[in-house]
Amino acid sequence: MNRPATKEPSGETRGVPESGVVPASETKGDLPAEPTRPREWRERKEEVLTHGSPSHAQSIARAVVLKDEGVFLVTQDDGSIPLQGDHGYGLYYRDCRFLNGYELDIEGAAPEVLASTTRSRYEGIIELTNPDLCTLGGHHLRRNLIGIRRERHVDGMSCTVHDVLHIRNYSNVVVEIELGIAFRAEFEDVFVVRGLVTGTQGQVRAPSWERNELYLAYDGQDGLVRTTTIRFSQPPDHDGGASVRFRVRLPEGGSETLGLVMGLSVSPGETRSTALTVDVDEVERRLQQETSALRARAARIDTDSLLVNQVLDRSFADLLLLRTSLDDHSYYAAGVPWFVTLFGRDSLISALEELPYNTRISEDTIELLARYQGRDDNPWRDEQPGKILHELRVGELATLNQIPHTPYYGSVDATALFLILLARHAKWTGCLDVFRQLRPNVLAALDWISTYGERSGIDGYVAYQSDTRSGLVNQGWKDSGDAIVDERGCIVQPPVALVEVQAYTYLAKTSIAEIFERAGEATRGAQLRREAAELKERFNRDFWLPDRGYYALALTGSGPARVRSSNPGHALWAGIADEDKARKTAEMLMSDGMFSGWGVRTLADDERGYNPISYHRGTVWPHDNALLAAGLRRYGFHTEACRIFEGILSAAMHFSRYRLPEVWSGFPRADYGVPVRYPVACHPQAWAAGSIPYMLAVLLGFEVDGFERRVHVTRPLLPLPLRSVELRGLAVADGYADLAFRRTGTGHIDVEVLGTQGDVEVIVQNAEDPGAHEVPS
Numbered sequence: 001m002n003r004p005a006t007k008e009p010s011g012e013t014r015g016v017p018e019s020g021v022v023p024a025s026e027t028k029g030d031l032p033a034e035p036t037r038p039r040e041w042r043e044r045k046e047e048v049l050t051h052g053s054p055s056h057a058q059s060i061a062r063a064v065v066l067k068d069e070g071v072f073l074v075t076q077d078d079g080s081i082p083l084q085g086d087h088g089y090g091l092y093y094r095d096c097r098f099l100n101g102y103e104l105d106i107e108g109a110a111p112e113v114l115a116s117t118t119r120s121r122y123e124g125i126i127e128l129t130n131p132d133l134c135t136l137g138g139h140h141l142r143r144n145l146i147g148i149r150r151e152r153h154v155d156g157m158s159c160t161v162h163d164v165l166h167i168r169n170y171s172n173v174v175v176e177i178e179l180g181i182a183f184r185a186e187f188e189d190v191f192v193v194r195g196l197v198t199g200t201q202g203q204v205r206a207p208s209w210e211r212n213e214l215y216l217a218y219d220g221q222d223g224l225v226r227t228t229t230i231r232f233s234q235p236p237d238h239d240g241g242a243s244v245r246f247r248v249r250l251p252e253g254g255s256e257t258l259g260l261v262m263g264l265s266v267s268p269g270e271t272r273s274t275a276l277t278v279d280v281d282e283v284e285r286r287l288q289q290e291t292s293a294l295r296a297r298a299a300r301i302d303t304d305s306l307l308v309n310q311v312l313d314r315s316f317a318d319l320l321l322l323r324t325s326l327d328d329h330s331y332y333a334a335g336v337p338w339f340v341t342l343f344g345r346d347s348l349i350s351a352l353e354e355l356p357y358n359t360r361i362s363e364d365t366i367e368l369l370a371r372y373q374g375r376d377d378n379p380w381r382d383e384q385p386g387k388i389l390h391e392l393r394v395g396e397l398a399t400l401n402q403i404p405h406t407p408y409y410g411s412v413d414a415t416a417l418f419l420i421l422l423a424r425h426a427k428w429t430g431c432l433d434v435f436r437q438l439r440p441n442v443l444a445a446l447d448w449i450s451t452y453g454e455r456s457g458i459d460g461y462v463a464y465q466s467d468t469r470s471g472l473v474n475q476g477w478k479d480s481g482d483a484i485v486d487e488r489g490c491i492v493q494p495p496v497a498l499v500e501v502q503a504y505t506y507l508a509k510t511s512i513a514e515i516f517e518r519a520g521e522a523t524r525g526a527q528l529r530r531e532a533a534e535l536k537e538r539f540n541r542d543f544w545l546p547d548r549g550y551y552a553l554a555l556t557g558s559g560p561a562r563v564r565s566s567n568p569g570h571a572l573w574a575g576i577a578d579e580d581k582a583r584k585t586a587e588m589l590m591s592d593g594m595f596s597g598w599g600v601r602t603l604a605d606d607e608r609g610y611n612p613i614s615y616h617r618g619t620v621w622p623h624d625n626a627l628l629a630a631g632l633r634r635y636g637f638h639t640e641a642c643r644i645f646e647g648i649l650s651a652a653m654h655f656s657r658y659r660l661p662e663v664w665s666g667f668p669r670a671d672y673g674v675p676v677r678y679p680v681a682c683h684p685q686a687w688a689a690g691s692i693p694y695m696l697a698v699l700l701g702f703e704v705d706g707f708e709r710r711v712h713v714t715r716p717l718l719p720l721p722l723r724s725v726e727l728r729g730l731a732v733a734d735g736y737a738d739l740a741f742r743r744t745g746t747g748h749i750d751v752e753v754l755g756t757q758g759d760v761e762v763i764v765q766n767a768e769d770p771g772a773h774e775v776p777s
Contacts, residue, residue, distance in 0.1 A: 033401065034378075034380045034381075034401050034404075035380055035401070048191060048196045048197060048403050048404075049410065049473045049481075054194065054338050054339075054480075054615065054680060054681075054682070060074060060087065060088045060089060060337065060680070062076070062077060062656060063075065063076070063088075063089065063337075063683070064076070064077055064079070064116055064118065064124060064126075065118070065321070065336050065337075065683070065684065066118060066121065066122055066123070066124050066152065066153075066154040066161075067121055067122070067154060067156075067321050067322070067336065067340070068121065068122040068154045068155055068156035068157075068287065069156025069157065069324055069325055070093055070094060070156055070324060070325075070340070071091075071092070071093050071154055071155070071156045071159055071160075071161070071264065072091075072092050072093075072154065072336055072337070072340055073090075073091050073092075073152075073154055073161055074088065074089050074090060074091075074092070074336060074337045075089055075102075076089060077113050077116040077126075078104075078110070078111065078113045078116065078126060078128060079104070079116070079124070079126045079128075079150050079152065079163075080102060080103045080104060080110075081099055081100065081101050081102040081103070081184075082101065082103070083101035083102075083103050083182060083184050084101075086195070087100075088193060088194075088337050088338070088680070090193070090337070091161060091228070091262065091264070092190070092337060092340065093159060093264045093266075094266055094394050094395060095189060095190045095191075095341065095393050095394050095395025095396075095397075095398065096187055096188070096189060096190070096226055096266075096395050096396065097186070097187065097188050097190065097193050098185060098187060098216075098226065098228045098264050099183060099184065099185050099228060099262070100184050100185065100186055100188065100193075101182065101183060101184025101185075102181075102182075102183050102184070103181070103182050104128075104148075104150075104165075104179065104180070104181055105179070105180040105181075105182075106130050106131075106133065106146065106148075106177055106178075106179060106180075107133045107134065107135060107141075107177055107178055108133075108180065109130075109131050109133050110131075111128035111129060111130060111131070111148060112128065112129050112130070112131055112143070113126065113127075113128060114127040114128065114129055115127040117657075118657075120287070120288075120291060120317070121291070121317065121320055121321035122153055122154045122155065122156075122287050123151075123152065123153050123154075123284070123287075124150075124151075124152045125149065125150070125151055125152075126149075126150040126152070127147065127148075127149055127150075128147070128148040128149075128150060129143065129144045129145075129146060129147055129148070130143055130144070130145060130146040130177075131143050135175065135176055135177055137176060141171075141175065141177070144170070145169070145170050145171040145175070146167065146168070146169060146170070146171075146175065146177065146250070147166075147167070147168045147170060148165055148166070148167050148168075149165070149166040149168070150163065150164070150165055150166075151163075151164045151166070152164075153280055153283055153284060153287070155283045155287065157286075158263070158283070159263060159264040159265065160261055160262060160263045160264070160276065160283075161261070161262045162259070162260075162261050162280045162283065163259065163260050163261070163262070164257065164258075164259045164280065165179075165257065165258045165259070166255060166257050167179070167248055167250065167255060167256045167257070167258065168250070168254070168255040169250035169251065169252060169253060169254050169255065170253070171252060172252045172253070173252055174249070174250065174251050174252060175249075175250045176247065176248070176249045176250070177247075177248050177250070178237075178245055178246065178247050178248070179245065179246045179248055179258070180243065180244070180245045180246075181243065181244050181245075181246075181260075182242060182243035182244075183207075183214070183216065183228075183230065183242040183243065184242060185204070185216040185218070185228050185242065186204055186218075187202075187204060187218035187220075187226050189201070189395045189396050189397045190337075190338065190393075190395060191393075191395070191397055191403060192397075193337075194338055197397065197402075197403070201220060201221045201222075201396050201397070201400065201402075202218055202219050202220040202221045202222075202396070203218070203219045204217075204218050205217040205218065205219065206241075207241050207242040209239055211235060212231060212232045212233075212234060212235040212236065213229060213230065213231045213232075213276075214229070214230040214231075214232075214239070214242065214244070215227065215229055215230075216228040216229075216230070216242065220396045220399075221396065221400060222396050222399035222400050223268060224266055224267065224268060224396070224399070225265075225266070225267055225268070225269065226264075226265070226266050227263075227264070227265045227267075228262060228263070228264055229262070229263045229264075229265070229276060230260055230261070230262050230263075231260065231261050231263075231276040232244065232258070232259070232260045233257070233258060233259035233260065234246075234258070246258060259280075261276050261280075263276045291320065294320060294323070295316075295320075297358065297360060298316070298357050298358040298729070299356065299357040299358070299727060299728065299729040299730050299731065299736075300727070300728045300729055301357070301693070301696070301725065301726070301727050301728075302725070302726045302728075303722050303724065303725045303726075304722065304723050304724045304725075305721045305722055305723075307649070307653065307721065308649065308692075308696075308721070308722060310658050311649060311652045311658045311660075311692050312692060312693060312696075313658075314652075314657055314658040314659050314660075314689075315660070315689045315690065315691075315692050315693050316357075316689075316693065318659060318684035318685075318686075318689035319332060319350070319354060319686065319689050319690060321336075321684055322334075322335070322336070322340075322350075322684060322685075322686045322689070323361070324340070324342075326342060326368060327368065327371065329364040329365070329367055329368040330360075330361055330364045330365075331347045331351075331361065331364060331365045331368055332346070332347050332350040332351065332354075332361065332365070332686040332690075333347075333686065334346035334347065334350075334682070334685065334686055334687075335662055335682030335683070335684065335685030335686060335688075336682055336683065336684055336685070337682070338680075338682055339391075339682060339685075341391060341392055341393060341394075342368065342369075342372075342389070342391070342392040342407075343390065343391050344369060344388045344389045344390050344391070344411050344414030344417070344418070345390065345411050345413055345414045345417060345477055346686055346687055347365050347369070347686070348365060348369070348414060348417040348418060348420075348421050349417065349623060349627075349687045349690075350686035350687045350689075350690050351365045351421055352417075352420070352421055352424065352694075353623070353626065353687060353690030353691065353693065353694035354690055354693070354694075355421075355424060355425065355428060356693070356694070356697040356702070356704075356730070357693060357697075359425060359428055359429055359731055362421055362424075362425040362428075363425060363429075363434055365421065366418065366421055366422050366425065366434060366438065367434070367437075367438070369388050369389065369414075369418055370418075370438050370441040372388075372389045372392065372407055373386060373387070373388060373389075373441055373444060373445070374386060374387035374388070374389070374409050374448070378409075380404050381404040381405075381406065381407070381408050381409055381410075382404070382408065382409045382410040382475075383409040384409065384448060384452045385444060385447070385448065385451075385452075386415065386444035386445050386446075386447050386448030386449075386451075386452075387409045387411075387414075387415055387445075387448045387452070388409075388411065388414040388415045388417075388418045388445065389407040389408065389409050389411070389414065390407070390408050390409055390410045390411035390414060390475075391405050391407060391408045391410075391411075392405060392406075392407035392408075393405035393406065393407070393408075410464075410473060410475050410479075411475055411479075412453065412462060412463070412464040412475040412476055412498065412501050413475075413476055413477065413498075413500070413501045413504050415445045415448050415449060415453070415508075416445075416449065416462070416501070416504035416505045416507070416508040417504055417508075418445055419442065419445055419446070419508035419509075419511065419512045420504065420507055420508050420511055420512075422434065422435060422438065422442065422512070422515070423508075423511035423512045423514065423515050424511065426515050426518070426706075427514070427515070427704070427705060427706060427707065428704045428706050428731070429706045429731070429733060430705075430706025430707045430708075430709065430732075430733035430734075431706065431733070432515070432518060432519055435515050435519060436519065439519075442512060446509075446512070446528075449462060449505060449508070453505070456495050456497075457494070457495030457557065458495050458496075458497035458555050458556075460535075460538065461497035461501075461502055461542075461555065462497065462501050462502060462505050463495040463496055463497035463498075463501075463555075464476075464494070464495065464496055465494045465495050474496070475496075476496075476498040476500065476501060476567075477500070477624075478567075478602065478616035479616075480614075480615040480616050482614070482616075482617065483615065483616035483617065484496060484498070484553065484554055484556075484561060485561065485563065485603075485607075485608075485609035485617065486556075486558065486559070486561045486562065486563065486609075487561075487562045487563055487607070487608065488608055489607070489608030489609035490609075492554065492556040492557070492558055492561050493556055493557040493558040494556065494557050495556065495557050496554050496555075496556050496557075497554055497555040497556070498553070498554045498567060499543055499551050499552060499553060499554060499567045499568050499570070499571060500567045500568075500570035500571065500574075502535065502539050502543070502571075502576065503539075503570050503571040503573070503574035503575075503576045503577075504570070504574060505535065506532050506535050506536055506539070506574055506575070506576040507573075507574035507575060507576070509528045509529070509531055509532040509535070510528070510529060510532045510575075512528060513525040513526075513528035513529045513532070516528065518707060535576070536576050539571075539576055540576075540577070540578045540581060542555065543555065543560075544581055545560065545562055548562060548564075549584045549587075549588065550564060550568060550584060550585060550588045551567075551568035551571060551577075551581070551585065553565045553567050553568075554567075563603060563604070563607050563609065564588055564591075564593065564594060564603070564604035564607060565602060565603050565604070566589065566594070566600050566601065566602050566603075566621075566624050566625075566628060568585050568588070568589075569585065569589050569600070569624075569627065569628035569631050569632070570627055570628075570631065571585070571631070572585060572586070572628070572631025572632060572634060572635055573627045573628070573630050573631035573634065574631075575634060577635070579635070582635040582637075583635075583637075586632055586635065586637045586640055589628060589632070589640070590640050590643065591604070593605050593606045593607075595643075595644075595647070596620055596647075596666050596667065596668050596669055597647060597668060597669025597670065598620055598647050598648070598650065598651040598664065598669050598675045599620040599621075599622070599624075599625040599644060599647045599648050599651065600620065600624070600625050600628055600644065601618050601619065601620055601666040602616050602617060602618060602619055602620070602621065602624065602666070603616075603617045603618045603666075605618060605666065605668075610666075612665045612666035612667050612676070613665045613666075613676075613678065613679075615663070615678075618665075618666040619663045619664065619665055619666050619678060620651075620663065620664050620665075620666055620675070621662070621663045621688070622648050622651075622660045622662075622663075622687070622688040622691035622692075623687035623688055623690065623691050625644050625647070625648050625691065625695075626648075626687075626690070626691035626692075626694045626695050626698075628644060629641040629644040629645055629695045629698060629699075630694070630695070630698045632644070633698050633699065633701075633717075638715070638717055641695075641698070641699060641717075642699065642717060642719040642720070644695070645692075645695045645696070645699060645719045646719055646720055647669075648660070648691060648692065648695070649692060649719075651664065651675045652692065654674045654675055655675070655683075659683055659684055659689075660683075660685075660688040660689065660691065660692070661677070661678065661681040661682065661683035661684075661685060661688060662678070662681040662682040662683065662685035662688050663678045663681045663688075664676060664677055664678050664681065665677065665678055696725070699716075699717040699718070699719055700713070700716050700717070700718075700725060700727070700741055701713050701714045701715050701716040701717065702716075702727075702730070702739070704730070704731070704732050706732055706733035707733075708761075709732055709733050709735060709758065709759055709760050709761060710732070710760070710761045710762070710763055711730065711732055711737050711739070711760065711761070711762045711763070712763050712765075713739070713751050713762065713763065713764045713765070714764075714765050715765065715766060716741050716749040716751055716764075716766070717749065718741060718743050718749055722743075723742065723743045724740065724741065724742045724743065725740070725741045726738075726739070726740045726741075726754070727739045727740075727741075728754070732758065732760045733758065733760075734758055735756065735757045735758020735759065735760040736756065736757050736758065736760065737753065737755070737756045737760050737762055738753070738754035738755040738756070739751060739752070739753060739754065739762065740752040740754055748766070749766065751764045
C-alpha cells in the first residue's frame, strides 16, 4: 500500500512529526505501550467514545472564529476568552488549548462591543468603547468617548496570533486611562476541554517575565514542552503573574497603538517561539496571496439572489477556513472547536460536496487517508487491515496512548466513502493516475468490506460490534452513544448493520467497478457489479418493513430498528433503493413528523426515542439533508429536493454571518419562527458548510464525465428564490465550461454555454425535451 515516508518538519515542532503520529506499524516502540488488558482498554474507550454529546463544555454558539492551518482562535464577540468558567473558547494548536483565558479591561471594567466581524479566515476586527467609569485621576469618563479598534491576525505558518489595539480619544480633553490584559494558560488536551477526560497530565509552570515578554509553559507527561510566549510592543507599566497593565495618555482627539504577538510552540526541550518579530503587514500580504491562489483554482458561482450569494460566500469562506495541511496534503478539518483534525467520514463527505467546485482537495484527501489505512488487527484502536481511519489526534493524551486516536478506526462507513470519492474524482477529472497509484489501497479497502465488514454478525452486511463495557460505541455518522434506538426508544444491541452503510457499500462497488473497467480490468469490474446487484436485492428484501412502509434504521442483534429516521434517505443518494420503495421513502422523509420546516430531522418527532436537543435523535443536520436532497433528486422527487434546499437556506438566514452550524435542534418551524440552536454545535463545520453549494449543484443537474470530456445537464432546477445562476470555471478533465441557468417566463430553465476550453461538450436534457442535445458554446 502507498505510504509516503515520514519526514521531519521544520519550525517550532522540531523533533515531533508533522502529523504528531504515524501509523502504528511505523512507530513500534516509539509510543507508550497501548493498554493490553481488555477491561482496561474497554474502560478507557467507554470514557471518551460513548457520550451522547460532542462536549460537556458551555455553549459557544456566538463565537468568533479565526483559523489558519492548525492554529485557531475561538473568542467571544468582544475578542476575549473568559478567565473563568467551563467553556470551549480558547487559542488552540495540535489538540491543545494554549490559552483558556484572555481578557482586556479599561480601568477594571469590560469594554463594550460596538462591532465584531471577520474579514477572512485569519483576520478579525472588533470595535470597542468604554462604559461609564472613573479614570486614574479620579475623573468621570462618560461612555463612548474612548474607541478601541482591535485588529487580529492568525498565522499558521509561524504559529502566531497578532493583536493590535488602536486606542483613540474622541473627547475634547486629555484623558489618562489604564488598560489591563490578563491571560490564563492551562494547556489542556482537547478531550479535557470537552469534558470527556478529567485531570491534568503534566505540570503547568508559573508565568515568567523577561522585559516585555511573558512566558507561559507546560511540561507534558509525553516529554514535550508546550509554550505560549507573549511579546508586547512596549514594556508594561506593571506586570504580575499572567497579567499586565498599561497607562495610556491620550491628548484630545489623539490616539495610541498597543500591540502584542503570541507565539505557540511544541518541542521536546526548552524552546521559546522565535517567530515573534514577524512583520504583521508581511503576514497579511502572504495570507492574502495564499487565499487568492486557492480561490483562483475553484469554480465560481453567482446568482441573482443576494441571500443565496451571501450564504454561498460564507460556505466557501468556511471551507477555506477549515482547509488544513498534513504531510504536504490538504484536507477539510471536520469542525471548530472540537474536531479540528483529520476525520475519515467528515473529510470525505466534505470533499464530495466540494467536488463540483474543486477537485484538488479530493485528491489530497484520498491520498492522505490512504497513507493511514489500517494494517493490523488492533482492538484498542478498532484497526483492521484495509480500514479507513475515523479520527487522528496528536495531543498529549494521544501521544501517551491514553486515547485510541493514533489514529482511531472506529468508523464503519469511511472505507466505502473512500472508494466512492476516489471513483468520483477519477470520473470528474478523466484521469486514472490516482487510482493506479492507490490501486493496492483500493483492493485493501474492498478486502476489508468482504473480510471484516460483511462478517461482523449480520448475515452478509457491513456491520459493527460494540467493544465497550456498557453503552454502545456507534460507528456510523450518528456516532453518539445513544444514537441508534428501536421503537421503544431503547439503545439497540450489537451487532449493528446500518441502512446507509449498505447503501454506501453498493455505491462504492458500482462506482469503483467502472474505474476498474476504465483501467482495463473488466473481469474485476464485472465481479463488483454482480456483488452490488446481489447486495441490492438482499437489501430491499431484508431492510424493508412492509407493514411500516419504510426501511429499518438498522438490522441489529435485537432485531430491526423499526423507527422513522433520516438514514434511509442515504439509500436514495446511493441508488440502492427499488423504485417503489423510493417513493414511500420520500413520503416518509417529507412527512410532518420528519420535516421540521428547517430540514429533515434525524428521527421522527413521534418516535419514543425522539429528543429535539439530543445530538442525533431528532436534530437537523445540514449535510444529512444535502444527501437526502440529492437522493430525492436522483429518483425524480424534484419538488421535495427543492423544499429541503429552501428549508436549509431559510435556516441559514437566522445564524450569525449566515454560517450554518453542524446541527440545530428539531423543534418545528411553526413553534418559534427561528431554528433553535444546538448548544455545543461546531461552527464552522465542514460538511455543513458544503451542504448549500452541493445541493445547488445537484439541483442545477450537471454531472461531469472527464473521460468523455462532457458535462451532462439533466432537468435543471432553480429553487426559490433563484431565477438565474452563472457557474464559471467548472472543471472538466483538464478543460472547463462556463454555464448560465435562467428561468423563462413559462418556468422553463434555459441553459446557456458561456464558454468552454479544452474541447468540452455540454449535453442538456430538460424534462420537456426527452431527447438530449448538445448546446453550442
